[in-house]
Amino acid sequence: MSSDPNIRVEEKLFQNRYLVDAGRPHITVTPHEVPSPRLLALTHVCPAGCYAQVDSGQVEITTDGCVECGTCRVVAEPYGEITWNYPRGGFGVLFKFG
Amino acid sequence: MADEKFDVIVVGAGPSGNACALTLAQRGLSVLQLERGEYPGSKNVQGAILYANALEKLIPDFREDAPLERHIIEQRIWMMDDRSYCGAHYRSDDFNEEQPNRYTIIRAQFDKWFSRRVVAAGALVICETTVTELARDGNGKVIGVNTDRSGSTIYADLVVLAEGVSGLVGARAGLRSVPKPDTVALAVKEMHFLPSETIDARFNLQGSEGVVIETAGTITKGMTGTGFIYTNKESISIGIGCLISDFTENQETPYGLLEAFKQHPSVKPLLAGSEVKEYAAHMIPEGGYKAIPQLFGDGWLIVGDAGQFVNAVHREGSNLAMTTGRIAAETIADLKANGWAMNASNLSTYKARLDESFVMKDLKKYRNLPNVMHNKHLFTTYPQLLSNAAQTWFRVDGVDKKSKENAIVKSFFKTRKVRGLLGDVIGMARAWR
Numbered sequence: 001m002s003s004d005p006n007i008r009v010e011e012k013l014f015q016n017r018y019l020v021d022a023g024r025p026h027i028t029v030t031p032h033e034v035p036s037p038r039l040l041a042l043t044h045v046c047p048a049g050c051y052a053q054v055d056s057g058q059v060e061i062t063t064d065g066c067v068e069c070g071t072c073r074v075v076a077e078p079y080g081e082i083t084w085n086y087p088r089g090g091f092g093v094l095f096k097f098g
Numbered sequence: 099m100a101d102e103k104f105d106v107i108v109v110g111a112g113p114s115g116n117a118c119a120l121t122l123a124q125r126g127l128s129v130l131q132l133e134r135g136e137y138p139g140s141k142n143v144q145g146a147i148l149y150a151n152a153l154e155k156l157i158p159d160f161r162e163d164a165p166l167e168r169h170i171i172e173q174r175i176w177m178m179d180d181r182s183y184c185g186a187h188y189r190s191d192d193f194n195e196e197q198p199n200r201y202t203i204i205r206a207q208f209d210k211w212f213s214r215r216v217v218a219a220g221a222l223v224i225c226e227t228t229v230t231e232l233a234r235d236g237n238g239k240v241i242g243v244n245t246d247r248s249g250s251t252i253y254a255d256l257v258v259l260a261e262g263v264s265g266l267v268g269a270r271a272g273l274r275s276v277p278k279p280d281t282v283a284l285a286v287k288e289m290h291f292l293p294s295e296t297i298d299a300r301f302n303l304q305g306s307e308g309v310v311i312e313t314a315g316t317i318t319k320g321m322t323g324t325g326f327i328y329t330n331k332e333s334i335s336i337g338i339g340c341l342i343s344d345f346t347e348n349q350e351t352p353y354g355l356l357e358a359f360k361q362h363p364s365v366k367p368l369l370a371g372s373e374v375k376e377y378a379a380h381m382i383p384e385g386g387y388k389a390i391p392q393l394f395g396d397g398w399l400i401v402g403d404a405g406q407f408v409n410a411v412h413r414e415g416s417n418l419a420m421t422t423g424r425i426a427a428e429t430i431a432d433l434k435a436n437g438w439a440m441n442a443s444n445l446s447t448y449k450a451r452l453d454e455s456f457v458m459k460d461l462k463k464y465r466n467l468p469n470v471m472h473n474k475h476l477f478t479t480y481p482q483l484l485s486n487a488a489q490t491w492f493r494v495d496g497v498d499k500k501s502k503e504n505a506i507v508k509s510f511f512k513t514r515k516v517r518g519l520l521g522d523v524i525g526m527a528r529a530w531r
Contacts (some may be wrong), residue, residue, distance in 0.1 A: 009353045012288070012377035019136070041346040047353060047379035066100030068141060068381040070264025071284045074277055074342055078364045088246050089134045096275060097289045097333075097376045098143045098205035 009049040017055040021091040025063040027072065028083050035059040038076045046072055067093050104130045106430060107243055107254040108221075109229045109267055111138035113416040115260030116212045116424030117156055123219035125431035128148025130252065131221050132245060134228040139209030143260075143287065143337055143380035144416060145328055147310060148203045152417035156424055157215055161197065165207040167330035168308025169198035172301075176364070178315035178325075180408050182485040183364050194307065202308050202328045202335070204289075232257060232271045232398065239441070240397030243267070256397055256440040257429060260423060263381045263403040274391035275399065279346060280472070281385030281406070284321060285339025286352040288360075290372035294332050300368055302327055312413060315481035317359045319350050320474040325359050326413075327368065335367060336360065339382060341472070352379065382415065383408040387465035394445040395450070402427045411467060418457050425451050466529040475514065475522065483510055 026052075029039065034052070039059040042051040048065045051072070061072075073084040086092070108119045111133035119131045135141040147170070152410065154161050172189035193199065217223050226247075233242040233251040242253035259268045268274045301309045311327040318324070323340030338352070338359050345352065360369060382408040383389065391406070395399050401407075402419035409418060429448040430440070438444045452458050487506040510519060 007354050007357050008353070012353060012374075015374055015376050016378075029472045038346065044349060044351045045284070045342070045345045047284060047351075049351075049353075065517070067377075067379045068264075069143075069284060070381050071342055071345075071379070073264060074279050074282055074381070075346055078276055086134055086228050086268075089228040090136050092141075094136055094140045095143060095376065095378055097207070098139055098141075098146075098209070098378060 009047070010019055010065070013048055013067075016065075016067070017096060018064065019091050019092040020064050021087055024088065025061070026085045026087040026092070027049060027061055027063050027066065030081050030083070031059050032058060032081070036076075036079065036081055038079060041080055042072050043074060045075065104128045104252070104254040105131075105434060106130075106256045106258060107132065107242065107252060108258045108260055110260035110262055110265070110402075110404075111135070111213055111216075111223065111225075111420065112142050112209060112260060112262055112402060113212070114404075114407075114419035114423035115258070116209070116216050117152075117420040118258050118260060118401055118427045119214045119221045119223070120156055121424050121427030123216065124222040124530050125427070125434075127157045127431060127434055128256065129221040130229050131216065131223045132229050132243070133223065133225045135225060135510045137210055137225055138223070139206040140211035142205045142209050144205045144286070145326055145337065145413075146203050146205050146208070146416065147413070148201045148208065149414065149417040150197065150199050150201065152420040156420060163211070164405065165203065165211050165312075167202040167204060168303070168306050169193065170200040170202065170310055171303075171307045172214060172309045174309065174311040176311060176313040176315070177481045177484050178313050178317050178362065178364070179481045179485040180316050181363060182489070183313070183315070184481070184488050185486045201329050202310065202379055204330060209230075229261075229267050232267055234271075234397075238396065240271075240395070244414075255434075256399070258423075258426060258430075259398060259404050260402050261404050261416075263383050263406075265404045266402060268398075268400060270419050273395065274400065274404070277381070277383065277385070277389070277406070280341055280343035281383065281389045281468070282342055283339040283382045283384045284342050284345060284352055284379060285337050285382055286356050286377070286379045287335055287337030288356065288368050288378075289376045290334045290336060291375055292334065292372045295335065296371075297329050297332070303329065306331070306433070314477060316478060317362065318355065318477050319348065320478045321345065321348055321350070322472050322474075322477065327365065332370065333375075336365075336369065341379070341384060353377075382410075383469060384410045386410060386468050387458075387461040390461070395442045395447050397429075397440055398446055399426055399448055407457060407461070409464065410471075411464050414460075421455060421457050422452065425455060425457075434476070464529065470525045470529040473522065473525075475518070479513055483513055
């Protein structure tokens with residue numbers, strides 16, 4: 001019963017409601033040549049799958065599906081590897097049930 | 099709003115902020131509560147179980163109109179391996195009482211209701227407004243907040259940080275640090291909808307009776323964590339969480355764990371045919387007593403998850419949030435009534451009152467447990483040993499009972515050795531004491 005690596009989190013996020021603040025991502029990855037182990041970990045730790053390693057090796061973020069849990073902040077912000085803010089008031093994920 | 103000064107600004111409209119704002123407003127203080135979500139609850143996530151006692155102290159008649167799902171009559175605790183669970187169940191008709199002790203709730207709906215009570219008590223609640231930083235005077239005293247909505251500072255005698263586990267404002271102001279990865283868990287959860295009769299039948303329930311299941315075992319792949327299954331009226335909340343430090347050291351994904359948990363042969367039939375309507379994630383403070391930050395200072399104090407107030411053993415959090423919010427408000431109102439300043443020395447009464455309450459007594463009792471729980475054998479070896487033992491015991495296969503007993507005892511000693519077993523037992527007993 002090992003967990004299936006092919007599970008697509010996008011299908012889960014599709015259930016959720018968001019008000020995306022277009023062009024104003026609330027989390028950014030600090031530019032880097034080679035990603036730290038922490039940034040690499042975020043590619044599987046982030047529960048919304050927002051982090052991905054691109055072909056050139058760097059880790060990038062797309063915040064549209066972010067569920068604002070703060071996990072990446074706990075992992076990487078103290079090292080200056082990301083900047084982390086809440087979305088502007090009213091934007092971001094809108095939980096119907098929570 | 100900008101030129102008005104409030105007695106208190108409460109940052110956040112979860113259980114701690116609502117409890118605080120409600121109590122302050124009831125005591126006649128002018129309160130501004132700021133919430134970044136579209137409505138109170140729209141950013142809030144919990145399993146969720148409501149413990150009536152903490153809410154009764156704030157709203158004695160809450161049962162009349164609060165959005166409650168089911169009252170809990172049965173608690174199941176499952177130790178799981180990949181194919182089995184070995185459990186303890188407690189069900190009692192005593193829980194079908196006039197004023198039940200525990201309910202399942204849906205937080206977005208509950209928080210909205212709670213906030214209406216806060217507004218009715220006279221607090222000014224403003225949503226869709228993110229507090230960006232605390233404003234301080236030349237001496238460092240907190241005098242108000244800045245937001246992303248108003249260009250100017252909003253002033254108050256005191257700012258209550260009820261901003262939750264991932265609150266930014268307190269950390270930015272240097273009042274507390276960002277939680278460490280080994281003191282917070284990440285939990286993910288789904289809402290599975292089913293007709294209420296189907297839930298009744300699958301969980302042996304009637305009327306508004308409910309069941310909650312807490313689980314641990316190989317479902318977390320050796321990481322420190324737990325799973326849960328809660329029955330709501332017409333939905334089942336199912337989730338799983340592990341320490342963030344464990345997630346970073348393993349290759350598992352949170353949603354992968356959740357999917358595997360849902361596919362477990364003991365879980366899958368409970369969810370069959372359900373419609374998933376939401377996927378959420380949230381951090382849970384797990385550091386306990388030792389992770390509690392400084393809770394007050396000149397012009398500020400901290401309540402709820404922001405202060406790491408979670409009893410990880412008993413899965414209590416929102417009740418500690420409400421209780422810390424209430425005790426903070428009572429302290430503030432007493433200071434105000436006496437005309438005393440909202441400085442660190444006077445606000446230390448808040449901490450003293452918390453120390454006298456069940457909040458600190460419980461957290462202190464389990465102060466060493468987080469270390470003991472960080473033992474992968476609890477989540478891999480023991481569930482398997484228990485499952486094998488139960489199976490050996492229950493299978494009738496011609497082997498005599500004495501030999502079965504010997505085989506079970508031997509399996510424990512062989513797998514964990516005498517020192518390992520003793521260490522685990524003594525460690526757990528000492529941390530529990």
